[in-house]
Structures are given as structure tokens and as C-alpha cells.
Amino acid sequence: MVKVGILDCHTTEFTKETDKDIVNLACESAIPILRNNPLENDIESVIISSCSEQQYLGPIVSESLGIKPKNAFKLDNLCNSGTNSITIAYSLISSGICESALVIGVEKTPSPGSVLKWDITRGSFRNPIYWASLFAKSHMKRYKTTREQIAMVAVNNRKNASSNPKALFRDLIKIEDVLKSRLISYPLRLFDCSYSCNGASAILLASENLVKKTADQPLWIKGIGQSTQSASFSKIASNLASLESTKNASRQAFHMSKLKPKDIDIIELHDAFTILQILALEDMGFVEKGKGGYFIERNQDTGFINPRGGILGCGHAIGATGIAQTVEVIEQLKGLAGERQISNCNNGIVHNLSAAGTSANILIIGKD
Amino acid sequence: MVKVGILDCHTTEFTKETDKDIVNLACESAIPILRNNPLENDIESVIISSCSEQQYLGPIVSESLGIKPKNAFKLDNLCNSGTNSITIAYSLISSGICESALVIGVEKTPSPGSVLKWDITRGSFRNPIYWASLFAKSHMKRYKTTREQIAMVAVNNRKNASSNPKALFRDLIKIEDVLKSRLISYPLRLFDCSYSCNGASAILLASENLVKKTADQPLWIKGIGQSTQSASFSKIASNLASLESTKNASRQAFHMSKLKPKDIDIIELHDAFTILQILALEDMGFVEKGKGGYFIERNQDTGFINPRGGILGCGHAIGATGIAQTVEVIEQLKGLAGERQISNCNNGIVHNLSAAGTSANILIIGKD
Numbered sequence: 001m002v003k004v005g006i007l008d009c010h011t012t013e014f015t016k017e018t019d020k021d022i023v024n025l026a027c028e029s030a031i032p033i034l035r036n037n038p039l040e041n042d043i044e045s046v047i048i049s050s051c052s053e054q055q056y057l058g059p060i061v062s063e064s065l066g067i068k069p070k071n072a073f074k075l076d077n078l079c080n081s082g083t084n085s086i087t088i089a090y091s092l093i094s095s096g097i098c099e100s101a102l103v104i105g106v107e108k109t110p111s112p113g114s115v116l117k118w119d120i121t122r123g124s125f126r127n128p129i130y131w132a133s134l135f136a137k138s139h140m141k142r143y144k145t146t147r148e149q150i151a152m153v154a155v156n157n158r159k160n161a162s163s164n165p166k167a168l169f170r171d172l173i174k175i176e177d178v179l180k181s182r183l184i185s186y187p188l189r190l191f192d193c194s195y196s197c198n199g200a201s202a203i204l205l206a207s208e209n210l211v212k213k214t215a216d217q218p219l220w221i222k223g224i225g226q227s228t229q230s231a232s233f234s235k236i237a238s239n240l241a242s243l244e245s246t247k248n249a250s251r252q253a254f255h256m257s258k259l260k261p262k263d264i265d266i267i268e269l270h271d272a273f274t275i276l277q278i279l280a281l282e283d284m285g286f287v288e289k290g291k292g293g294y295f296i297e298r299n300q301d302t303g304f305i306n307p308r309g310g311i312l313g314c315g316h317a318i319g320a321t322g323i324a325q326t327v328e329v330i331e332q333l334k335g336l337a338g339e340r341q342i343s344n345c346n347n348g349i350v351h352n353l354s355a356a357g358t359s360a361n362i363l364i365i366g367k368d
Numbered sequence: 369m370v371k372v373g374i375l376d377c378h379t380t381e382f383t384k385e386t387d388k389d390i391v392n393l394a395c396e397s398a399i400p401i402l403r404n405n406p407l408e409n410d411i412e413s414v415i416i417s418s419c420s421e422q423q424y425l426g427p428i429v430s431e432s433l434g435i436k437p438k439n440a441f442k443l444d445n446l447c448n449s450g451t452n453s454i455t456i457a458y459s460l461i462s463s464g465i466c467e468s469a470l471v472i473g474v475e476k477t478p479s480p481g482s483v484l485k486w487d488i489t490r491g492s493f494r495n496p497i498y499w500a501s502l503f504a505k506s507h508m509k510r511y512k513t514t515r516e517q518i519a520m521v522a523v524n525n526r527k528n529a530s531s532n533p534k535a536l537f538r539d540l541i542k543i544e545d546v547l548k549s550r551l552i553s554y555p556l557r558l559f560d561c562s563y564s565c566n567g568a569s570a571i572l573l574a575s576e577n578l579v580k581k582t583a584d585q586p587l588w589i590k591g592i593g594q595s596t597q598s599a600s601f602s603k604i605a606s607n608l609a610s611l612e613s614t615k616n617a618s619r620q621a622f623h624m625s626k627l628k629p630k631d632i633d634i635i636e637l638h639d640a641f642t643i644l645q646i647l648a649l650e651d652m653g654f655v656e657k658g659k660g661g662y663f664i665e666r667n668q669d670t671g672f673i674n675p676r677g678g679i680l681g682c683g684h685a686i687g688a689t690g691i692a693q694t695v696e697v698i699e700q701l702k703g704l705a706g707e708r709q710i711s712n713c714n715n716g717i718v719h720n721l722s723a724a725g726t727s728a729n730i731l732i733i734g735k736d
Contacts, residue, residue, distance in 0.1 A: 001369070001464060046596070053421045055481055056446050059599035059727050070594035070620070072727065073452050077441035078424050084441050087465065088456055094463035096369060097455065097592060113423055224465060226438035228414070231427035252438070359427050359440065 004093045005211030006219045006365070007100070007204040008033045009327040014168045014199035014315040018108065022052050026061045026106040029200035029320075033102070034065060037204065038214040044098035046072035049085035049105040050319035051113030061104060070098060078113045078354040079270065081105065082201075082322020083361035089205045090221050099207050105323030106200040113318040114196045116355055129193060131233050131356040132273035133185035138240035139275060140187065142290065147187055149293030151178035153274040154191045154312050156302050161309025163339040166324075168197050168315030178274075191312075192274040199317030201324035219333055222347070223257030223364030225249035233356045241290075245360035246283040246353060253362040254285070259347055261285045264364070266332045266348040268325035271310040280351050281305070284362070307332060307340045322352045322361070329365050372461045373579030374587045374733070375468070375572040376401045377695040382536045382567035382683040386476065390420050394429045394474040397568035397688075401470070402433060405572065406582040412466035414440035417453035417473040418687035419481030429472060438466060446481050446722040447640065449473065450569075450690020451729035457573045458589050467575050473691030474568040481686040482564045484723055497561060499601050499724040500641035501553040506608035507643060508555065510658065515555055517661030519546035521642040522559045522680050524670050529677025531707040534692075536565050536683030546642075559680075560642040567685030569692035587701050590715070591625030591732030593617035601724045609658075613728035614651040614721060621730040622653075627715055629653045632732070634700045634716040636693035639678040648719050649673070652730070675700060675708045690720045690729070697733050 010032040018025065026048065037043070046069045048057045058072030071092075077084045082105040089101035107113070116126045125131075139145045155175055161167035173191060181190035211218045227248035229236055236244065254260060261284065269280040278292030287295045296302065308314055308328040311321060329348035331337045347366035353359065378400040386393065394416065405411070414437045416425045426440030439460075445452045450473045457469035475481070484494045493499075507513045523543055529535035541559060549558035579586050595616035597604055604612065622628060629652065637648040646660030655663040664670065676682055676696040679689060697716035699705045715734035721727065 051423060053480065055419060055444065056484075056599055056723055058445055059596050059723070062596055063598040063600060063603065068598070069596050071445075071452060071455065071729075072596040073443055073445035073449070075441055075443055076423065077426055077439075081441070084439060087439065088459070091456070091459035091463040091465050094465075095459040096462075097459050112421065116424075228427050228430055228437050228440040230431040230436070231424055232431060235431065355424055355427070361439075 002094050002096060003208035004090045004205055004221045005208060005215065006330055007206050007211060007214060008036050009203040009330050011166050011201040011324045011327045012199055013166045014197050014317055016168065016197055018198040022054055022106055022108045023060055023064055025108060025198065025200045026104045027064050029202040030065055030102060030104055033202055033204050039100055039210065042067050042069060043100050043102045044070045045089065045092050045101035047085045047089055047101060047103045048074045049081040049103060049323060050074060050107055051076055051078060051111050052108065053112060079318055079321060080352045080354040080359055080361045081319045083350060083352040083363055086326060086363060087224050087226065090224060093205060093207050099210055101205045102202060103323060104200060104202040105320035107317040107319045108198050109196055111196055111318050128272065129185045129188060132275055133188045134240050135279060136187050136275040139278060142241045145278065145293030147179065148175055149297045150274045151175045152296045153271060153277045154178050157271060157306050157310035157312040160303060160307050160340060161313025164308045167309040167313050168195060169313050188273060194272045194311040194316040197315030197317050199315065199320045201320045201327050203323060203326060217334065218368060219330060219365055221363060222366045223253035225253030225362035228359040230358045231355065236356060236358055243279055243283050243353065243357035243360065245357055246280055246351065249360040249362040250284040253364050257364040259364060263347050264349050265304060265345045266307060266329055266342055267305045268329055269306060269351040270353045271306060271312050272316055284351060304342050307337065307342060325350045326363060333365065333367060370462050370464060371576035372458045372573055372589045373576060373583065374698055375574050375579060375582060376404050377571040377698050379534050379569040379692045379695045380567055381534045382565050382685055384536065384565055386566040390422055390474055390476045391428055391432055393476060393566065393568045394472045395432050397570040398433055398470060398472055401570055401572050407468055407578065410435050410437060411468050411470045412438045413457065413460050413469035415453045415457055415469060415471045416442045417449040417471060417691060418442060418475055419444055419446060419479050420476065421480060447686055447689060448720045448722040448727055448729045449687045451718060451720040451731055454694060454731060455592050455594065458592060461573060461575050467578055469573045470570060471691060472568065472570040473688035475685040475687045476566050477564055479564055479686050496640065497553045497556060500643055501556045502608050503647060504555050504643040507646060510609045513646065513661035516543055517665045518642045519543045520664045521639065521645045522546050525639060525674050525678035525680040528671060528675050528708060529681025532676045535677040535681050536563060537681050556641060562640045562679040562684040565683030565685050567688045569688045569695050571691060571694060585702065586736060587698060587733055589731060590734045591621035593621030593730035596727040598726045599723065604724060604726055611647055611651050611725035611728065613725055614648055614719065617728040617730040618652040621732050625732040627732060631715050632717050633672060633713040634675060634697055634710055635673045636697055637674060637719040638721045639674060639680050640684055652719060672710050675710060693718045694731060701733065701735060
């Protein structure tokens with residue numbers, strides 16, 4: 001099997017407003033990569049991760065970038081689209097079908113991915129906040145997790161975002177600010193929620209052969225985990241304090257990488273709502289089940305968790321989020337994270353989930 | 369590298385009207401496969417090939433089918449979506465990320481993929497008929513291809529469709545019928561055009577290990593070719609009598625398979641318009657450039673080309689078409705094609721193209 005490594009990456013600023021169309025946004029994230037691109041031949045695959053309804057987006061972005069890949073297509077799987085697309089890039093390269101793949105995540109508001117309108121098992125409660133509030137209630141009841149502990153997730157991630165020039169929300173907040181913000185669905189409030197925004201992020205992956213030729217300090221995709229439990233909330237409602245899809249995906253990724261949670265130096269996890277950070281830390285095995293809230297409370301300086309500011313701090317450009325999280329891991333591993341650099345970074349993990357955690361994806365990336 | 373084989377396949381009837389939604393249509397094609405499915409474990413990947421704007425279609429179809437794959441997502445690349453998706457399934461299995469993959473192509477009218485509304489280089493001529501008519505005019509002028517030769521493609525494919533119970537148009541037509549049908553864009557007429565319709569088609573692929581365990585007569589994906597030249601018509605307009613993307617993809621697929629055109633016993637090629645069949649036969653190397661029209665005229669019994677009836681005979685369920693073409697090749701190779709069975713079938717080829725042939729995909733499938 002061909003090993004798959006990373007050549008370059010870039011993320012645009014995440015914004016509330018943009019005057020760019022979706023093609024321009026996608027190109028904005030890829031152009032710096034193409035400028036540095038050390039490949040002699042054309043990039044062989046262009047994968048667009050997006051909930052956008054724009055047809056033929058792969059070839060349109062490829063033509064706009066001036067490249068003629070073998071394949072170019074759009075992949076959609078809501079919040080998992082980014083990590084899904086990286087998994088496909090890995091497969092195309094590892095199987096020898098392509099030597100290189102440019103994965104571009106891009107989203108322009110209003111995104112059709114921000115409401116779960118297909119899931120009639122939710123009744124009229126189709127906005128993701130409704131299931132997030134059930135997770136929060138369940139965790140608080142079962143494990144005595146406090147409202148303050150959950151609020152601390154937002155405080156930490158906003159703090160991390162404050163040193164990320166690409167993040168949407170760079171102002172510091174306090175626990176009281178979260179608890180005083182507008183109640184949306186008990187017990188969750190405005191500052192517990194991410195904001196659907198515009199943005200793009202891109203990564204150029206390549207075969208071992210190409211990576212060794214061009215990169216001084218190669219990074220490799222070491223582990224991949226994926227799990228689809230269902231599409232509807234009713235099917236996962238039997239235990240709302242834990243996410244089976246995250247547990248499965250995590251188990252697979254650690255197994256494939258031969259690493260353990262203690263080997264991971266940076267964690268990029270899916271915090272579209274504060275409570276999800278607590279579930280993810282537990283379900284990926286970083287914290288004992290039920291202790292996530294207490295862990296957050298005790299470790300107020302959690303700079304190694306969502307150092308870019310998480311989805312809460314950066315904004316949620318749905319198709320771009322998984323790519324931007326992976327870019328953060330890459331930049332941390334390469335020592336390019338500036339003010340928010342974590343010391344001694346050798347391995348990082350990226351966690352994504354879609355639609356009430358009905359599916360999840362995990363990537364583990366590391367040095368040689 | 370893991371070899372990738374085929375376990376089972378099924379196509380629904382292609383129809384003008386349907387009372388099913390897109391999820392039901394997708395399931396209709398997959399349920400017969402799941403009934404026969406000899407796998408001990410769950411199918412590990414579900415790829416939905418479709419232009420549909422329905423979000424989270426992969427997990428929704430998976431849940432509806434009662435399976436919990438590792439990954440489940442939607443891939444969109446217009447008319448190439450089907451063969452693109454099979455290429456991704458191949459990569460996932462060959463790289464060892466998944467052991468099995470169910471690829472489902474599905475489309476419900478009106479499909480957003482039937483008008484090329486993004487391509488402003490076409491001016492107001494955004495319906496695919498306009499570029500097809502330019503191809504026809506160019507080929508007629510440069511190679512003295514006759515209007516009758518082009519019409520013969522429709523006559524042949526409708527004849528093949530007459531013995532395919534899944535085809536939309538099963539009535540025989542004559543050259544005169546084509547030439548008397550309504551003029552749409554000179555020189556092409558109504559019967560030169562395919563019809564955008566409803567339909568679904570599915571294939572279950574698996575690793576060599578699983579295929580050898582379960583299949584008496586294994587079929588393998590032997591060759592894959594892919595080429596994206598551009599997204600806009602203006603970029604390919606310098607030579608309208610040949611399609612660079614088809615030539616590139618064909619060269620790659622034959623190289624990978626170590627086969628030559630003379631080794632191919634059944635050809636499924638993209639005939640959304642009659643003229644495309646002539647271009648494809650030439651650009652894939654089955655007929656000398658410029659001789660496609662004369663080849664069709666001399667070989668009126670071309671049952672080995674588009675034996676299911678082509679897109680002209682079957683209808684064009686955009687995301688499903690590439691899968692249905694591949695299903696035809698599989699059934700022919702397995703000797704399951706009934707009335708339209710071609711004798712001594714060992715290797716078959718599938719050709720797809722998108723949006724004025726700006727991109728193309730080729731698959732070669734064969735016996736051990």
C-alpha cells in the first residue's frame with residue numbers, strides 16, 4: 001500500500017459576510033497551495049467538500065485554478081464532508097489511482113446543510129440545537145455535569161480563537177457571558193452554539209514517493225476511522241450521553257495508526273455545540289466517560305484541544321470545517337501555528353460528526 | 369494492492385413518471401442486492417451517485433436499507449457521477465479502507481443536472497443540445513459524415529432497447545423517423561436526443577478476498593481512466609470533432625488493464641446525443657478517426673455497442689446512468705443478459721462524459 005502524506009495546506013478567513021461566489025471562495029483557499037506546489041505534473045484529483053447545490057463544482061473550480069486533474073467531483077455529507085473527502089483522497093492515492101489530490105472544503109451562507117429538514121423523526125425540531133440540548137440535559141442528569149462546566153468549553157475555545165486571525169469570533173468571553181446569553185433551547189444558550197459562516201480550506205495530499213521528494217518534514221495520514229449509525233435522531237436516542245459513531249470511528253483510527261490517546265498532542269474535535277466537546281473527549285478515550293465536564297473545569301488551559309478556536313470560535317463553514325480542522329493539525333505538527341503553537345507536537349487527531357452524531361469520522365496525522 | 373471485484377448488481381426500470389421519492393428509488397435498486405448479499409458483515413461503504421440536492425442522502429439511504437456502513441456519502445459530477453463513484457469504491461477497497469462498497473446511482477426528474485446553467489461561455493445556449501449540434505456539424509463538415517449515419521445510431525440503440533425490459537423507449541424506429549422528428553438545433557432532431565428520466569441502479573463491489581469466497585465466476589475492475597479538461601465549452605471548442613477527455617481516459621484505462629480495443633467484447637458508451645456515439649467509438653480507438661459514421665452505416669447490427677439500448681433507448685437518469693451501463697456490462701459478462709446476450713463476452717468497457725465532454729471516465733471490467 002502506498003503511504004499518503006501532506007504537501008501543503010491553507011485556510012481562508014471565516015466570515016459572516018462575503019462578496020465572493022462559491023467558486024471564488026474555493027479558489028482563495030487553493031491558490032496559495034498552487035503557488036507553492038512543487039509537483040512537476042498536474043494535480044490528479046480535485047475533491048470539493050461542500051453542501052452547496054452548485055452542479056459540476058469540481059471541474060469548475062479546477063478550470064478556474066488552471067489545472068486539468070484526472071477526476072474532479074463534489075462530495076456532500078454535511079459536517080462530515082471534509083474528513084470524508086480527505087479519506088477519499090487517501091484512498092485514491094493509496095490505491096495508486098492518483099498520485100496527488102487537492103481537497104477543497106468550501107461553504108457559502110445560507111448553506112442548505114444547516115437545517116436537518118429530512119428527519120421527520122425530530123417532529124418539527126429540525127434545527128440541530130434541539131438534539132444538542134437533549135445531549136446536554138442527558139449528560140447533566142446522568143453524570144452531574146454542571147451548566148458552568150459546559151459553558152467553560154465556549155470560554156476556552158473563544159480564548160484559543162483570540163490568537164487565530166482566521167477565526168470569526170476573536171473576543172474573549174467569561175462563563176457569566178455564556179450563562180447570560182439568550183436561551184435557545186434549555187439548557188443551551190446562544191454562546192453554546194456555533195455560527196454558520198462562509199469560508200474555505202484546502203489540503204494537497206500526495207503519494208509517499210512525491211512527499212519524500214519535496215517535503216523536509218513529511219506528515220502522514222496514519223489512521224482513519226468512520227462510522228454511520230443512522231440518519232435519524234430516533235435511532236440514536238437510546239443513549240444521549242454518548243455517541244456510538246464517534247466511539248467506533250475512534251477505535252478504528254487508533255487501531256490503524258497503532259497509536260493510543262496518550263500519543264496524541266493536539267485534538268481538533270467537533271464542537272458545533274459546547275456539549276459535543278465533552279462527549280467527544282469521552283467517546284474518543286481522552287477522558288473517562290462522564291468525567292468530561294470535570295476535566296474541562298480542572299484544565300482551564302486546554303490549548304491542545306481545538307487550538308484554532310474550534311467551531312465555536314472559528315464559525316462553521318460546514319463543508320470547509322473538517323478541512324480547516326485538519327489544516328490546524330498540520331500547521332501545529334509543522335510548527336507553523338504562530339502564537340497558538342503547541343510544543344512537542346508529533347501526532348494529532350481530527351474528529352467530525354454529522355446530524356446529531358448519527359455518523360462520525362476520525363483522522364490521525366503524524367510525523368514519521 | 370487489493371484486487372476489486374463485483375458481487376452483485378441491479379437496475380430498476382427507467383421511467384418518465386414515478387410516485388417514489390429519491391430515497392425509495394435508491395432502495396428499489398439496492399434491495400435485491402441486499403437479499404442476495406452473501407457478506408457476513410455489514411457493507412462498509414455506501415456511495416450515492418446523484419445530482420439530487422437532497423442532503424445527507426448516503427446515511428438516509430443506508431438507514432432505510434437497514435445497514436450501518438463505515439462511510440456513506442453523496443458524490444455529484446453530472447453524467448460522470450456513476451463511473452466516478454465506482455472509481456471511488458474501487459479506491460476505498462483497493463486501499464484497504466473498506467472491504468465492500470455499495471454504489472447506488474439514482475435520479476428523480478426534474479434533475480438539476482439537465483441544464484448547464486453555470487457555463488456563461490455558452491451565452492444563452494445552456495442546454496446540452498447546443499453543443500451536441502456543434503459536434504455534429506463539425507464532424508459532418510470535416511469527415512463527410514452524413515445525417516443518415518448519425519440517425520442510424522438512434523435506430524440501432526432503440527433496436528437494442530426493444531429487448532431490454534428496463535428501457536424507457538422500446539419501440540423500433542427507422543432512419544426516416546429520426547429525420548422527420550422535430551428539429552431541435554440543426555442538424556439534431558428530437559430522436560437524436562436522450563430523455564431525462566427517473567431510475568436507479570446499484571452495484572456491490574468487494575475485495576478480492578470476499579469476491580473469491582462468494583463468486584463462482586469473479587469479475588474484476590481491470591482498468592480505470594479519468595480526465596477533466598475544463599468545465600466550460602469555450603475551452604474545448606478548438607476541435608469539435610474529437611473529445612480530448614475521452615481519449616485521455618481511454619488511454620489510461622487500456623494501459624492499466626493491459627488490454628487493447630480488440631480485446632473488448634461489449635461497449636457501453638455515452639450516447640446522450642447520437643453524435644456522441646460516433647465520437648466515442650473513434651476517441652476510444654475502436655474506429656479510425658473520422659470513420660465512425662461509415663462504421664455505423666456498414667455495421668447495422670451493432671448489438672455489442674450499447675446492448676441495453678444506450679442512453680437514447682433507456683432514458684437518462686443522470687446519476688444512475690453510469691451505474692446502469694456498468695450493470696449491463698456485468699450482466700453480459702455473467703451471461704445473464706437474456707434476449708440481448710452477446711456471445712463469448714470476456715471483457716467490457718464503460719464510457720461516460722459530462723458537460724460537452726469536458727470530462728470523461730472509462731472503466732474496463734473483465735473475467736479472471
